[in-house]
Amino acid sequence: MHDEKERCRQLMMALLDGEISESDREELQILLNKFPDLKNESSEFSKLKEVTQKMKFKEPDPDVWQTYWYNIYNRMERGVAWLIFAIGAGILLAYGLYTMVLGLWQATDMPAVIKVGIFVVLLGVIMLLLSVAREKLFLWRHERYKEVQR
Amino acid sequence: MRIEELDDQRLISLTQKGNKQAFGVLVKRYMRRAYYVALGFVGSHEDALDLSQDAFVRAYRSIKRFELGKQFFTWYYQILRNLCFNLLRKRKKAIYSFSEIPETEFLRIHDDSEGRPDQNYERKELYASVWKAVQNLGELEKEIIVLREFQELSYQEIAEILKCPVGTVMSRLYYARKKLARELKDSL
Structure with missing residues (x-):
């Protein structure tokens, strides 16, 4: 009974959208006689269809299509540029930190307590950066396919 | 043979x-369809343009994992729909008011009746x-209405894109239209 009603709903849609075969049309007639409540819905759907089939999207400015691929190309290139920039910045940052730590370590005129304080601050910053990098790597590994697979 | x-x-x-040029040909082949699908989902020209382009960039980055033999647009569509759904969810969280979207300005009405x-x-x-x-329908209901009414895809094409049987397409259409008809009871 439930399956027949669902089948009737499906065939009502097929009729509305002009995707019904002759045999399905006959089946629909039989089912509609069986379920008069669905028969009443048909007219509502027809009215709705009448309105929606008049609604189409406007063509945007031709410029949109002319620059469409150009914009994508720029974004693709920019992705590579950002990656190269990040690698370069990472190398410079690491070198800067190394020389700073070395300089501090070798400074004889600085009190030990300040040296220790600076090392602890630096250690905290490095740990924070590593934590963020680890989180990003985890998300990249686990969610990079989400747009494709869902 | 030309590319x-x-x-x-x-x-x-x-x-x-x-070969980026080859990808460019693919983009030009599907850009209109991609833009209109996104427009149906998000209802804004700028967002539709941005999302459809972003989806192409993501598709390019993942293209090595594309299994040859499958349909490109069906695969690309999965990326695009998720980007659109993400934006719609963000809008909901930000209590995005529909009135902020210029209503129907991108719609072309085929109404010849004079009055x-x-x-x-x-x-x-x-x-x-x-x-x-x-626009107020749920994500899946809106999706089926957009594909059928605004993209004018056949049931078979929708079934391929959504990876479901044709019967499911018809059932989803029924429930989406029923909800629409209920919403518009006083207007129709």
Whole structure:
């Protein structure tokens, strides 16, 4: 009974959208006689269809299509540029930190307590950066396919 | 043979080898369809343009994982729909008001019937109500309405894109339309 009603709903849609075969049309007639409540819905759907089939999207400015691929190309290139920039910045940052730590370590005129304080601050910053990098790597590994697979 | 004349599979194969020009041909082949799908989902020209382009960039970055033999647009569509759904969810969280979107300005109405100015105004109001009701549907309901009514895809094409049987497409259409009809009970 439930399956027949669902089948009737499906065939009502097929009729509305002009995707019904002759045999399905006959089946629909039989089912509609069986379920008069669905028969009443048909007219509502027809009215709705009448309105929606008049609604189409406007063509945007031709410029949109002319620059469409150009914009994508720029974004693709920019992705590579950002990656190269990040690698370069990472190398410079690491070198800067190394020389700073070395300089501090070798400074004889600085009190030990300040040296220790600076090392602890630096250690905290490095740990924070590593934590963020680890989180990003985890998300990249686990969610990079989400747009494709869902 | 010119690159524009190659079929999708050949273009994808070339793209996988790093040929950006081949990907450009694919983009130009599907950009209109992509834009209109996004427009149906998000209801804004700028967002539709941005999301459809972003989806192409993501598709390019993942193209090496594309299995040759499958349909490009079906695969690309999964990326695009998720981007659109993400934006819609963000809007919901930000209590995005529909009135901020210029209603129906990107719709072309095929209504040849002539009437008095007040009747024309009423009809315009009706189209605006329908569009608003479509935008207020749930994600999956909106998706099926957009693909059928605004993209004019056949049941078979929708089933392929959504990876479900044709019967499911018809059932989803029924429930989406029923909800729309209920929303528009006083307008229709």
